[in-house]
Amino acid sequence: MNxxxxxxxxxxxxxxxxxRLLASxxxxxxxxxxxxxxxxxxxxxxxxPATSAQRWGMLIDTTAxxxxxxxxxxxxxxxxxxxxxxxxxxxxxWVRKVSxxxxxxxxxxxxxxxxxxxxxxPCVDVCPTGASMQRADGIVLVDKxxxxxxxxxxxxxxxxxxxxxxxxxHNQKPHMPRGMGTVESCTMCVHRVDNNQQPACVEALEAxxxxxxxxxxxxxxxxxISRAVSAHVTxxxxxxxxxEPGVHYKGI
Amino acid sequence: MASIDKNxxxxxxxxxxxxxxxxxxxxxxxVAGIGSAFYMETQGHVVTGMTNQIVWGMxxxxxxxxxxxxxxxxxxxxxxxxxxxKIYKPLGRLSAIMALSLLAGGLLVLVxxxxxxxxxxxxxLKQNFKSIFAWNIYLYSxxxxxxxxxxxxxxxxxxxxxxKIAGTFAFVWRLALTTGTGSIFGFLMxxxxxxxxxxxxxxxxxxxxxxxxxxxxxxxxAYRATARPLGDKLLFQMRNLLGIFIAxxxxxxxxxxxxxxxxxxxxxxxxxxxxxxxxxxxLFWVGQILLGTIVPMTLLFxxxxxxxxxxxxxxxxxxxxxxxxxxxxxxxxxxAYPMDMFPGFEVxxxxxxxxxxxxxxxxxxxxxxxxxxxxxxxxxxxxxxYLPILPASLSDAAIGPANITTxxxx
Numbered sequence: 001m002n003x004x005x006x007x008x009x010x011x012x013x014x015x016x017x018x019x020r021l022l023a024s025x026x027x028x029x030x031x032x033x034x035x036x037x038x039x040x041x042x043x044x045x046x047x048x049p050a051t052s053a054q055r056w057g058m059l060i061d062t063t064a065x066x067x068x069x070x071x072x073x074x075x076x077x078x079x080x081x082x083x084x085x086x087x088x089x090x091x092x093x094w095v096r097k098v099s100x101x102x103x104x105x106x107x108x109x110x111x112x113x114x115x116x117x118x119x120x121x122p123c124v125d126v127c128p129t130g131a132s133m134q135r136a137d138g139i140v141l142v143d144k145x146x147x148x149x150x151x152x153x154x155x156x157x158x159x160x161x162x163x164x165x166x167x168x169x170h171n172q173k174p175h176m177p178r179g180m181g182t183v184e185s186c187t188m189c190v191h192r193v194d195n196n197q198q199p200a201c202v203e204a205l206e207a208x209x210x211x212x213x214x215x216x217x218x219x220x221x222x223x224x225i226s227r228a229v230s231a232h233v234t235x236x237x238x239x240x241x242x243x244e245p246g247v248h249y250k251g252i
Numbered sequence: 253m254a255s256i257d258k259n260x261x262x263x264x265x266x267x268x269x270x271x272x273x274x275x276x277x278x279x280x281x282x283v284a285g286i287g288s289a290f291y292m293e294t295q296g297h298v299v300t301g302m303t304n305q306i307v308w309g310m311x312x313x314x315x316x317x318x319x320x321x322x323x324x325x326x327x328x329x330x331x332x333x334x335x336x337x338k339i340y341k342p343l344g345r346l347s348a349i350m351a352l353s354l355l356a357g358g359l360l361v362l363v364x365x366x367x368x369x370x371x372x373x374x375x376x377l378k379q380n381f382k383s384i385f386a387w388n389i390y391l392y393s394x395x396x397x398x399x400x401x402x403x404x405x406x407x408x409x410x411x412x413x414x415x416k417i418a419g420t421f422a423f424v425w426r427l428a429l430t431t432g433t434g435s436i437f438g439f440l441m442x443x444x445x446x447x448x449x450x451x452x453x454x455x456x457x458x459x460x461x462x463x464x465x466x467x468x469x470x471x472x473x474a475y476r477a478t479a480r481p482l483g484d485k486l487l488f489q490m491r492n493l494l495g496i497f498i499a500x501x502x503x504x505x506x507x508x509x510x511x512x513x514x515x516x517x518x519x520x521x522x523x524x525x526x527x528x529x530x531x532x533x534x535l536f537w538v539g540q541i542l543l544g545t546i547v548p549m550t551l552l553f554x555x556x557x558x559x560x561x562x563x564x565x566x567x568x569x570x571x572x573x574x575x576x577x578x579x580x581x582x583x584x585x586x587x588a589y590p591m592d593m594f595p596g597f598e599v600x601x602x603x604x605x606x607x608x609x610x611x612x613x614x615x616x617x618x619x620x621x622x623x624x625x626x627x628x629x630x631x632x633x634x635x636x637x638y639l640p641i642l643p644a645s646l647s648d649a650a651i652g653p654a655n656i657t658t659x660x661x662x
Contacts, residue, residue: 089303093603100597113593113601122441128385129378146374149367151307152385158442159593160603164307164367166298180296181367237593241441252594 044194050137055246056117056188057138057218058202059225059234062251064212066110068205069097072213073112075204079189081173082163092163094186095201100252109252112201112213114186115140115161116237116245123153123162132183138218138246139188147182154183158238159245161185188215218246257412259342259650261640264478271477271633278630285623288616289364297367300617305609306587311365314621317462317579318358318628319392319433320455323426324463324497325350326399328490329406330426333419339489339651342643343471344415348403349635350467351426352396357628359392361621384435391429398425407640430456437582444521445586450511454504458575461497464490465571470632472565474642483648484559491564495552498571502545505578517595524589524608525581532585535577544574584611 044050076095077083085091095114101107117140123132124140131147134140142153142162154162162185169178175191178184189199197203202215216225225248228234234248264271292299302309329347332340363369379386402422405415434455437446468490475482509526512518523529525536548567550557557563588609593599599606636642643650 087298088602089305089604090298092304096601096603096605098593098599098601098603098605100594100599102597104596113605124380125382126385126439127380128383128389129374130380132380146371146378147368148371148375150385151367152383152436154304154307155440155587156442158591160305160591160605163304164297166302166304167296179368181293183367238442 044196046194050135050139050194052136052138053219054137055119055218056193057216057225057229057246057248058188058199059214059228059248059250060111061212061214062109062111062249064210066097066099068208068210068212069110069112071204071208071210072201073097075200076114076186079173079192079200080176080187081169081171081178082184085167087166090164090166092165092184094163094184111249111252113159113161113237114247115157115188116159116243116247117186117188119244119246120242122156122158122243126152126156128152135190139190139193140185141187141190142183142185144177144179144182144184147179149181149183151183158241158243257341257344257406257409257415260644261345261407261642262644263638263640264474264636264642266633266637271637275630275633278626278633281619281626282623282630285361285620285626286364288619288623289369291616292365292620293369299614301612301614302617303609303611305604306584306611308583308587309611310613310617311361311620311624312583313576313580314624315358315362315365316433316436316583317576318354318361318624320430320459320579321462321466321575322351322354322358322459323395323430323433323456324459324461325354325467326422326426327460327463328467329402330419330423331493333402333406333416334423339486342486342646342651343467344406344419345403345639345641346471346636347467348399348406348422349639349641350463350470350632351399352403353628353631353635354463354466355392355395356631357624357626360627361624364620365617384432384439388429388432388436391425391432395422395425395429398422426459427456430459437586442591443586444518444592445525445582445589448508448511450504450508454501454508457497457500457504458578461494461501461571462575464494464497465568465575468494468568469565469572471646472561474636475646478642480642481645481647481650483646483651485648485651486646487561487564488559491552491558491567494564494568494571495549498545498549498552501578505540517592520592521586521589525585529585529589529608532581532588535581535585539577540574540581543570544577548574587611 073095080094082092082094095112097110098113099108099110117138119138121132121134121140124134128150129146129148131143132153133143149164151164154164162183164183165178165180168180172178192199198215202213205212214225214228216223218226218229220226229248232250234250235252236245236248300309326347328340329344331337332344363372375389379389399422402415402418405411405418431452434452438449438451440446472482472487509522512522525532527533548570551563551567552558588611590606590608593605
């Protein structure tokens with residue numbers, strides 16, 4: 001079953017935190033361990049639309065201990081309310097741990113794969129109704145209200161990042177409406193990002209003292225992620241397809 | 253300028269026990285199909301064999317088969333109206349009716365398989381024009397309009413003179429429609445089994461064969477059941493045409509596989525289909541190639557047997573079966589082979605990355621697909637009862653000399 005042990009983050013708490021954040025004018029770490037992104041390119045007034053001033057992305061360090069990726073999967077399940085089914089072939093998986101082994105050298109790595117939030121997302125191109133959509137800040141989402149469940153986006157996604165909800169869903173989170181017969185995938189925790197917080201997986205890793213995923217604004221040259229991707233050679237999965245994913249990997 | 257259609261068309265009486273029981277059976281299947289869809293919608297797609305890896309299954313096989321057969325069924329009308337092959341003129345009306353029926357059956361299955369078929373209005377009102385699916389909404393609904401007008405021009409004697417222009421427009425539209433259907437797969441860049449421009453023309457060649465095979469069976473069955481004369485002249489013309497269409501579909505298939513075999517990146521999926529893909533390899537060689545191509549071509553072209561109606565009907569039936577198998581290989585086989593997310597690496601995960609994906613069609617899916625077939629046939633059966641669609645005679649005398657080509661003939 002879903003593990004919903006963490007207390008939900010209330011709107012009130014978020015507002016208080018956002019005010020503190022706006023007052024500080026920069027990214028601050030609060031006592032609970034939540035890293036808030038504010039100021040500069042990161043801050044956006046509540047209610048204002050996302051803009052292309054930001055390009056949210058992630059840098060994943062595949063050299064991290066592979067057991068740490070379970071933390072990512074668990075945090076995502078807890079935050080978004082998926083998981084807990086008994087049908088591996090049909091249960092949704094917003095993020096999964098993928099193991100790879102070089103066929104010629106035998107070198108191995110383990111890494112989390114989720115929606116890569118492409119700049120040129122095939123899922124958005126093929127969606128007949130526009131339910132598959134891309135925000136101006138690069139986050140790719142499914143509008144559950146107009147998804148007709150045709151699954152063409154799942155056919156088009158190079159990363160198998162999307163799941164179709166095959167069964168009735170229970171215990172939905174207020175911030176994440178889900179519905180049988182529609183398609184879903186990683187939202188990069190858009191509800192948190194819009195409140196100047198980090199995605200749940202990143203926060204869960206940091207709570208364990210891991211920086212295996214860095215989240216941030218790729219458009220902001222001073223952001224931690226921008227500095228990291230400019231300092232290290234990173235790869236994006238199937239870069240050859242030209243879809244320009246927003247998720248970078250280090251170490252593969 | 254254009255000639256008036258001098259054939260006599262007559263509704264079938266449709267009062268016999270055979271007709272009524274066939275209608276009843278088709279009705280049962282159509283209702284069962286809708287019932288299946290309701291079951292799938294209320295219980296969720298978990299009751300189907302489809303998964304997060306094989307996201308399109310049996311309903312799509314039936315739907316795509318019916319949709320491409322629909323455009324192909326129109327072809328016999330086009331042969332007369334567009335290409336001036338007078339011999340096919342008597343079947344013009346039936347071609348249009350079959351095209352409409354098959355498309356309706358296919359779309360019914362496609363729509364009822366949606367995760368949220370109740371949101372069909374959303375698909376009509378909110379469209380992303382970059383999506384080939386959205387284009388198809390226009391191509392499919394437009395096809396109904398274009399073919400209905402074409403049918404009207406053929407059926408209304410005063411408007412016969414416009415049937416050539418209406419037929420030409422319908423012919424171009426049907427080419428666009430099948431291109432759109434093939435491109436659903438051709439545009440999928442990440443899947444090694446698809447992602448090829450040849451999907452569009454291959455689907456067109458397939459449509460010619462599937463549509464004509466269904467037409468031959470319908471015509472021979474209807475004329476036998478109604479004791480109307482059907483001469484060899486027209487039957488043998490259709491036989492020859494079917495043989496050519498099968499060869500054309502095979503040509504595109506060979507071109508596709510040869511091209512893929514030349515590219516190392518596509519070698520995996522090619523080996524999967526052609527050599528070591530288990531059921532898919534068997535389906536390809538035994539189903540599509542042997543039963544769907546070689547045997548029917550032998551039946552149609554071997555002089556010792558190709559003059560019998562049974563041979564031609566058997567060949568047509570095999571083309572249909574082989575066609576469904578071919579569409580199954582394309583749709584299901586194309587998904588069963590895993591996407592190469594990390595070229596050069598072995599990949600494993602809880603989401604079955606890197607594994608051959610398994611798929612077992614479930615009864616509700618198959619019943620839904622058969623419901624679409626039954627709906628298409630039901631519409632055809634009712635149309636020939638209530639509309640003057642079928643010529644009173646297709647005897648050699650009624651047909652006139654074969655192979656007459658005239659620009660005037662509409």
